[in-house]
Amino acid sequence: MTLRIGLMSFTAAAALALAGAAAAEECGTITLGAAISLTGKYATNGYHTQNGYEFAIRKIAEAGGVKVGDKCYNFKVIYYDDESKGDRGATLAERLINQDGVQYMLGPYSSGLTAAIAPVTEKYKIPMVEAEGASRSLFNKGYRYLFAVLSTSEQYLASAVDLAALMAEKSGKSPSDVKVAVAVENDPFSLDVRAGVIEDAEGYGMQIVVDEKLPRDLSDMTAILTKVKLVRPDLLVVSGHSKGAATAVRQIAEQGVSVPMIAMTHCEAADIVGNFGEAAEGILCSTQWAETLKYEDPIFGSAANYNEEFKAAFPEYADRAVPYQAAQASAAVLVYKDAFERAGTVDDREAVRDAIAATDMMTFYGPIKFDETGKNIAKPMVLRQIQNGQYNVVAPPEFASHELIWPRP
Structure with missing residues (x-):
């Protein structure tokens, strides 16, 4: 089968392939399938995800591959471009299973694409370990073959609400005095982020003064920001x-919008520091993973080591934060390695599925343990603030490397 690299740079792809070439000659192959966004509005994150998959494949090969009995195996992935479209993703999942003979799937990028593909993998009883679909709506369908390594989306910006309440108290006010503005995309992930923020804000008695959907093409939020300037919230999400x-x-x-606290998702993936410089200062960014966290595993070592080696493998990340989308994609491949080895087979899908369901492991990305719905219940989210061009963890307190700067400069 042909390995489709898509948007990955030729140099990086060649380096990754050569690094595992010697091991590949000695080991068998486990073929995984992935429909992933290499074009369309999610292409940036699709690129990060693919790089994360490929980096993990190389590192596992370097460590001797997947050990099943007295045999070893290395992974390869057949990629197709879903063009950031759900119907295209579902069609490609059918193609991977029925034409390419794929027995195990890696997830696409985004909750929407995962929602489109999951019914297909479920129909054919194909395990899918996914790293980029966080919507909690994915985990109330009774799926048996869907497993997600990441924390669910309602948790993404919960710490921002807690921080806003804390800052209100420190300034002599009540959390109920805090005014919150919310602007989200009309997709499953962002709607869950909104639901989590609204629920937590209402728990403090905060006032929701703006609650708007972003335009479909995500290219202009002028009207929403005009409203934000008028109502002057304490927190913009x-x-x-x-x-x-x-x-x-x-x-x-x-537009010169001044809000004491601004929190958003996907800062690193959008490289807001590299692209906008001082305009990004003080913004709070939800993240599934940070290189400063004290996680480690035998394949990647520490989170800091993963960060360093990933940048060496993909020089385009040298001067920017490694997006958590890449890290969690690598973690998904680790789950497959662990499951195949515990199952003792690469051919019995049900045995492998059961081994995935029983996963309880520590990785450079954090702990991974699935509940009966397939979501990871072991790993917390963290919140980073951009301070002098650096992403520094400021919440929750037990993970913080730096103090919050408030109000935003």
């Missing part, structure tokens, strides 16, 4: 994947 994050940071600066 934005969720619109990479494109939405870039639009928000750019237009907040252009």
Whole structure:
């Protein structure tokens, strides 16, 4: 079968392939399938995801591969471009299973694409370990073959609400005095982010003064920001994947919007520091993973080591934060390695599925343990603030490497 590299740079792809070549000659092959966004509005994150998969494949090969009995195996992935479209993703999942003979799937990028593909993998009883679909709506369908390594989306910006309440108290006010503005994309992930923020804010008695959906193309939120300037909230929350994050940071600066606390998703993936410089200062960014966290495993070592080696493998990340989308994609491949080895087979899908369901492991990305719905119940989210161009963890307190700067400069 042909390995389709898509948007991965030729140099990086060649380096990854050569690094595992010697091991590949000695080991068998486990073929995984992935429909992934290499074009369309999610292409940036699809690129990060693919790089994360490929980096893990190389590192596992370097460590001797997947050990099943007295045999070893290395992974390869057949990729197809879903063009950031759900119907295309579902069609490609059918193709991977029925034409390419794929027995095990890696997930696409985004909750929407995962929602489109999951019914297909479920129909054919094909395990899918996914790293980029966080919507809690994925885990109330009774799926048996869907497993997600990441924390669910309602948790993404919960810490921002807690921080806003804390800052209110420190300034002599009540959390119920806090005014919150929310602007999110109309997709399953962002709607869950919104639901989590609204639920937590209402728990403190906060006032929701703006509750808007971003335009479909995510390219202009001028009208929403005009309203934000009028009502002067204490906290502005934005969720619109990479494109939405870039639009928000750019237009907040252009319109001179001043809010004491701004929190959003997908900062690193959109490279808001590299693209917008000082305009990104003080923004709070939800993240599934950070290189400063004290996690480690035998394949990647520490989170810091993963960060360093990933940048060496993909020089385009040298001067920017490694997006958590890449890290969690690598973690998904680790789950497959662990499951195949515990199952003792690469051919019995049900045995492998049961081994995935029983996963309880520590990785450089954090702990991974699935509940009966397939979501990871072991790993917390963290919140980073951009301080002097660096992403520093400020919440929750037990993971914080730096103190919060408030109000935002």
